[in-house]
Amino acid sequence: MENYVYAPEIAKLGHVALVSEDIEKSLWFFKEILGLEETAVEDGIHYLRCWGDFEHHSLSIRSGKTSYIDHIGWRAKRVEDLEQFALLLEEKGTKVKWIESGEEKGQGRAIRFQLPTGHKFEIYYEMDKPKGDENNKPFLKNQSHKAWAKGISTRRIDHVNIATNAEVETVSNFIIDNLGFKLREYLVDSEDQQLGAWMSVTNLVHDIAVMKDPNAPTTHQMHHLGFWLDNAQDILRAADILSEHQVEFVGPGKHGISQAIYLYVIDPGSGLRIELFSNSYLIFEPDWEPVKWTLEDKKALTYWGENSSQANRTTIRG
Structure with missing residues (x-):
């Protein structure tokens, strides 16, 4: 060191x-x-x-x-x-x-x-920050380009969720020990082995999650990519837009872990699962104690709504 x-x-x-x-x-x-x-x-x-x-x-x-x-x-x-x-x-x-x-x-x-x-x-570290062009220039100076210009209009990238058929703690410990992430919530099996870990470097509940999938074809799969919408009404609007275009989805519902409102949809070109994600909560406490969930906590993944386990198959290679 x-x-x-x-x-x-x-x-x-x-x-x-x-x-x-x-x-x-x-x-x-x-x-x-x-x-x-x-x-x-x-x-x-x-x-x-x-x-x-x-x-x-x-x-x-x-x-x-x-x-x-x-x-x-x-x-x-x-x-x-x-x-x-x-x-x-x-x-x-x-x-x-x-x-x-x-x-x-x-x-x-x-x-x-x-x-x-x-x-x-x-x-x-270094990345360009271009402004919207003349056709997409926002009135608000604190935006990069116009909101609600097209489609569902997701506000920002929110998180990634990776999956593996290997031990989850192998991944979560690497991310915590080498990259400085903090464990926020986690799910364990009957033998106290991690089935999922939610970690962040920001005030979000998770910037990254790792999920166990024993049926995954490789150790490096992508479970989903999450995009943020401002509120639950935006999730319902997204459901209308997806239905109008005959794109199937799972949800809406609410997670116990993260307390987020969710909707899952698959990119028809790549097979990548997308989560449209809203509400949730923020963590400001410097001494936050990771929240432990077990399989006996039936509402850990789905607090209410369409069962998110229906979206729990890994999609593409990560």
Whole structure:
């Protein structure tokens, strides 16, 4: 530890890089139905963001023979944190790859590495923050572009939920010990082994969750990507829009863990599950004690509404 000037920190979830086997269907879904703005297209990669996201992109999509998550990007609190994270990870035996500025559109230098399960993470600091163009310029100066311009109009990227057929604690401990996340809530089986862990670096209940799926085809699956809507009424509006376009979904309902109102829908191009997410609660206590749930707590995953376990199969490779 003598090489560290200070403990590096992650500020927030930044983006998810998606590879889709049917990019036209994915672009239709994310742009026309969810209402994401396309900020750039370069080398076959489409860069998108929600109306409340300030950075260049919160989602990128490119075409591939199969669908999978190329990487999940996290923004560091300081540019110096990149070197510190690289030192920390390499000292603990994790291989780190440097990504040069501009290799990912709008983004500065970054590091990429794999979790013990094979999930790929990226940490960056510098990222362009473009304004909306003349056709999408907001009146409010504290927005990047117009709200409610199209479709469901999700406000921002909210969280990721990864899945594995390996031990959940292998992943959650790595994320906590190496990346500085705090455990907020967790679910255990009858032998006190983690079935799920919800962790954050912000005041959110979770910026990332890890779920156990013994039937998953690999150790590195993506359970879902979450986008934020402001309130429960927005979730009901989203259900109307999805129904109007004959897109099937699960929900609405309310989770016990996180207390969030949810709706799950599948991107028809890639098979990636999307959670539309609202309400929930915030954590400000510095001495927060992780909340433990067991299988006897029947309302842990679904407090009320359509059973969220119907959406509990993993989708694409993470």
